[in-house]
Amino acid sequence: xxxxxxxxxxxxxxxxxxxxxxxxxxxxxxxxxxxxxxxxxxxxxxxxxxxxxxxxxxxxxxxxxxxxxxxxxxxxxxxxxxxxxxxxxxxxxxxxxxxxxxxxxxxxxxxxxxxxxxxxxxxxxxxxxxxxxxxxxxxxxxxxxxxxxxxxxxxxxxxxxxxxxxxxxxxxxxxxxxxxxxxxxxxxxxxxxxxxxxxxxxxxxxxxxxxxx
Numbered sequence: 001x002x003x004x005x006x007x008x009x010x011x012x013x014x015x016x017x018x019x020x021x022x023x024x025x026x027x028x029x030x031x032x033x034x035x036x037x038x039x040x041x042x043x044x045x046x047x048x049x050x051x052x053x054x055x056x057x058x059x060x061x062x063x064x065x066x067x068x069x070x071x072x073x074x075x076x077x078x079x080x081x082x083x084x085x086x087x088x089x090x091x092x093x094x095x096x097x098x099x100x101x102x103x104x105x106x107x108x109x110x111x112x113x114x115x116x117x118x119x120x121x122x123x124x125x126x127x128x129x130x131x132x133x134x135x136x137x138x139x140x141x142x143x144x145x146x147x148x149x150x151x152x153x154x155x156x157x158x159x160x161x162x163x164x165x166x167x168x169x170x171x172x173x174x175x176x177x178x179x180x181x182x183x184x185x186x187x188x189x190x191x192x193x194x195x196x197x198x199x200x201x202x203x204x205x206x207x208x209x210x211x212x213x
Contacts, residue, residue: 003041006055008062014055016083021105022053023098026069026076028060033092034075040095047099051106081105111182111193115205118169118195127193128164132172132181143171143202144210151177158190171195171202 006014006024015022025041027034045054059066059074069078069085078088079101087101113121121127122145131138132151142148147164149157151172161168170178175198182194195202203209 003038003045003054003056006057006062008065011057011062011065014053015080018053018080018083020050020052021086021102022055022080023102024078024080025054025056026059026066026071026074026078027056028058028074031074037075037092040093040098044095044098047095048102048106052102077101079105108196109179109183109194110186112179112196113169113193114196115202115207118171118202119205119207121169126166127169128166129195130161130164130168130170131199132170132178133199139212141209141211143199144208146171146210151181154181155184158185161192162190167191167193169193169195172198174198174200 003025004014015024023041023044025034025037041054041056048054057065059071073090075092076088076090077093077098079086086105089097089101093101118127118129122129122143129143129146131142131146131148132154134150135148138146138148149161151170154161154170170182170192171194172178175194175196178194178198179196182192185192197204199209
């Protein structure tokens, strides 16, 4: 998806009045690192679709705006949320770094919980954690206290799922499969959530794993 250009004349409408978070890149035609970052911005724009907006502002064409926002070098990235700047970084960032800037302001899927949130709820005994991967994979390593219940069996084992005693939080490897499954269950009025990013995000956050001998 193409990244649109914003000027001083369109800044208020396109950025300050946006209903979704906006990542603004302050750039210039002569800026080499800006050219390097361009494909990353385009890819992120496609990835986030309607969840966020990504735009560029040429500092030479919008000098007053750049000055007001204290832009001193390019590329500079600033996130705007609900009409206000919410954080910025300087330099040729990668797509993952750019997404991390937007992440706190993106709408979350129904039932989504981040690894740290799941960890705290588990410690407090307020949820049950359910591993939806294949039993053999669960047997090699899983989140401590997790119950094994493969994804393809969940809908046929709902009674068992909700006999765990506390709201079940499902997880898979990357989170995509459980996100879709939870969306279906929530539509049926069931109280269930999923681990955003799956077990990979859990391990990346440095949280404990159980590895039976």
